[in-house]
Amino acid sequence: MTKSSTSIEIRDLYKIFGSAPERFVSAVKNGMSKTELGKTHGHILGLNNINITMPAGKIQVVMGLSGSGKSTLIRHINRLIEPTSGSILIDGRNVLEMNELELREFRRNNTAMVFQRFALLPHRTVIDNVTFGLEIRGVEKGRARETGMRWIERVGLHGFENRYPDELSGGMQQRVGLARALSNDASILLMDEAYSALDPLIRTDMQTMLLDLQKELKKTIVFITHDLDEALRLGDNIVILRDGSIIQQGDAQDILLRPADDYIRRFIKDVNRARFIKVDAVMEAMPKQAPKSAPRLRSGTSLEVAAVELSKAGQDSALVTDAAGAPLGIVSLRQITAALASEDVG
Amino acid sequence: MDWLFKFPQIDPDILLSVKRAIDGSLKTLTRNYGQSIENFFYPLQQVLIFFERVISNAPWPLVVLALAAIAWFAARSVKVVVAVILMLLAIGLMGLWPDAMKTISLVLTATLFSIAIGIPLGILMNRYKRVGAIMQTVLDVMQTMPPFVYLIPVVMLLGIGRVPGFIAVVIYAIPPIIRLTDLGIRLVDKEVLEAADAYGCSRSQKLWKVQMPLAMPTIMAGINQTIMMALGMVVIASMIGVQGLGLNVLQAIANQYFTQGIFNGFAIVGIAIIFDRISQAYGHRLQKHRGARHD
Numbered sequence: 001m002t003k004s005s006t007s008i009e010i011r012d013l014y015k016i017f018g019s020a021p022e023r024f025v026s027a028v029k030n031g032m033s034k035t036e037l038g039k040t041h042g043h044i045l046g047l048n049n050i051n052i053t054m055p056a057g058k059i060q061v062v063m064g065l066s067g068s069g070k071s072t073l074i075r076h077i078n079r080l081i082e083p084t085s086g087s088i089l090i091d092g093r094n095v096l097e098m099n100e101l102e103l104r105e106f107r108r109n110n111t112a113m114v115f116q117r118f119a120l121l122p123h124r125t126v127i128d129n130v131t132f133g134l135e136i137r138g139v140e141k142g143r144a145r146e147t148g149m150r151w152i153e154r155v156g157l158h159g160f161e162n163r164y165p166d167e168l169s170g171g172m173q174q175r176v177g178l179a180r181a182l183s184n185d186a187s188i189l190l191m192d193e194a195y196s197a198l199d200p201l202i203r204t205d206m207q208t209m210l211l212d213l214q215k216e217l218k219k220t221i222v223f224i225t226h227d228l229d230e231a232l233r234l235g236d237n238i239v240i241l242r243d244g245s246i247i248q249q250g251d252a253q254d255i256l257l258r259p260a261d262d263y264i265r266r267f268i269k270d271v272n273r274a275r276f277i278k279v280d281a282v283m284e285a286m287p288k289q290a291p292k293s294a295p296r297l298r299s300g301t302s303l304e305v306a307a308v309e310l311s312k313a314g315q316d317s318a319l320v321t322d323a324a325g326a327p328l329g330i331v332s333l334r335q336i337t338a339a340l341a342s343e344d345v346g
Numbered sequence: 347m348d349w350l351f352k353f354p355q356i357d358p359d360i361l362l363s364v365k366r367a368i369d370g371s372l373k374t375l376t377r378n379y380g381q382s383i384e385n386f387f388y389p390l391q392q393v394l395i396f397f398e399r400v401i402s403n404a405p406w407p408l409v410v411l412a413l414a415a416i417a418w419f420a421a422r423s424v425k426v427v428v429a430v431i432l433m434l435l436a437i438g439l440m441g442l443w444p445d446a447m448k449t450i451s452l453v454l455t456a457t458l459f460s461i462a463i464g465i466p467l468g469i470l471m472n473r474y475k476r477v478g479a480i481m482q483t484v485l486d487v488m489q490t491m492p493p494f495v496y497l498i499p500v501v502m503l504l505g506i507g508r509v510p511g512f513i514a515v516v517i518y519a520i521p522p523i524i525r526l527t528d529l530g531i532r533l534v535d536k537e538v539l540e541a542a543d544a545y546g547c548s549r550s551q552k553l554w555k556v557q558m559p560l561a562m563p564t565i566m567a568g569i570n571q572t573i574m575m576a577l578g579m580v581v582i583a584s585m586i587g588v589q590g591l592g593l594n595v596l597q598a599i600a601n602q603y604f605t606q607g608i609f610n611g612f613a614i615v616g617i618a619i620i621f622d623r624i625s626q627a628y629g630h631r632l633q634k635h636r637g638a639r640h641d
Contacts, residue, residue, distance in 0.1 A: 107546035108545065117537050119538050121556065121560075122560070133545045136547055137546070
């Protein structure tokens with residue numbers, strides 16, 4: 001399977017819920033607040049001026065608490081919810097301008113979705129759930145089954161293909177949901193709080209599985225979550241939403257080291273920074289005289305691991321190298337401690 | 347103060363002429379089109395006669411076996427099968443076999459007909475809000491109007507016999523299947539419907555692959571109620587010429603034959619239990635993987 005080349009461009013997206021949303025678009029664009037719109041006009045501002053470029057073949061996380069508009073946002077990408085204004089460009093086509101038939105074909109071939117409460121068909125067995133998307137597309141039954149079985153095996157459900165969803169645990173049901181989505185072989189994978197209903201340990205397993213699969217599949221994944229740890233672990237890119245507006249966009253390093261405001265600062269307070277901040281984000285340029293005996297750390301190593309390595313080696317600083325072993329910079333224990341303690345480094 | 351105690355009323359002469367006009371036009375209608383209406387229903391009559399003959403003329407062990415087999419396939423429970431066989435044997439031993447077969451044949455044909463018409467109507471009712479609102483009212487009227495009232499025009503147009511009896515039974519028994527088809531579709535989990543949309547289902551794919559299968563347990567409950575109401579109607583239907591257990595009950599009422607009434611009444615109850623157990627057990631079996639899920 002080749003890397004997905006499909007990026008998603010969301011431009012000037014607005015969603016207003018209510019009886020006559022079009023009337024308020026320009027007012028909102030000119031700065032009418034969510035509170036004013038709600039109190040005086042009885043309309044709810046769902047999404048406010050959303051602009052995101054979701055890169056191809058990467059995991060884009062959209063994070064926010066309930067009511068932040070994150071589930072509304074993901075439903076715009078396959079247009080389960082109609083926007084009030086704006087555009088969403090996928091492979092150069094504006095999803096919001098498709099007619100009913102084009103939209104149906106687009107959903108069948110280009111997107112697949114995983115749901116928070118799994119949304120499996122309870123009257124169908126695991127295999128029949130997994131091949132649902134293929135069946136809808138009219139793929140021949142034998143071939144659909146073959147594809148389905150392959151994915152059932154990949155998500156670790158071998159031997160369960162003839163069970164019914166209500167005979168499986170939550171984690172297993174979501175594996176079925178994931179296998180159903182992957183069977184579709186769509187370039188875009190939409191995951192709406194896919195792991196939020198699972199126990200913490202199972203959630204971690206599922207995250208690991210997704211990261212492993214993604215190494216190989218390189219799909220364009222949009223992952224919705226309210227859990228910052230999950231966002232930091234999975235996201236190549238993270239967007240944080242609040243009250244329907246974007247507060248910050250960036251990767252995990254940006255958010256941890258350069259939080260945009262107090263809201264995000266509050267959010268990241270309890271995160272295990274050592275696990276998510278990488279040495280690359282805190283290292284300095286190579287000095288002319290490289291310390292000879294310094295231990296070497298691969299680019300992308302977390303501060304947690306770096307600190308352990310340094311204390312094991314009994315050294316104060318280490319070289320950061322790329323995959324080939326060429327030095328990129330130098331990182332010291334002092335820098336590591338500083339990055340762990342303070343919230344604003346950059 | 348007289349006006350306070352006497353309700354103001356439309357002039358009796360006007361009322362009378364309205365009644366005369368309506369009754370008169372209905373009579374003309376009957377006189378002019380009675381024959382063509384009867385011709386229209388002739389195929390239905392043939393079907394009803396055919397069904398009744400098949401069931402009545404079949405050897406009784408075959409009928410018992412057939413019903414026992416249906417019970418087994420629907421319920422997969424020995425208990426239900428044994429209950430069905432015992433019930434049938436009891437009815438036969440009381441000397442009510444031929445009448446019971448006529449009643450069963452009427453109830454079965456009326457139920458099949460109700461399903462064939464009721465489920466599509468329920469789907470329409472669900473899909474189009476306007477149709478749903480109108481249908482709701484019509485069903486409310488059908489369910490509260492005393493059956494005797496709509497028997498009058500049916501008898502005027504079609505006379506007495508199987509077909510008018512059949513129509514009366516269907517009118518009485520069809521509302522639950524329509525209502526519960528609509529309800530069953532409405533109760534399908536919103537997230538599952540969203541998944542169907544997200545994977546690009548067309549309307550008919552959504553209906554047949556998602557909504558109908560998930561609504562099936564509710565629809566079965568509707569079928570069960572339809573059967574029970576059809577059975578409840580057999581005595582009234584016998585007043586317009588339907589034969590079977592109902593007619594015996596009617597005779598018993600007219601002549602104050604207490605024991606005949608009781609025997610035939612219990613035979614009707616027995617048939618009700620047979621159909622009820624079979625359809626309920628089938629409904630439960632359908633429910634097995636369709637209702638509850640644990641998260």
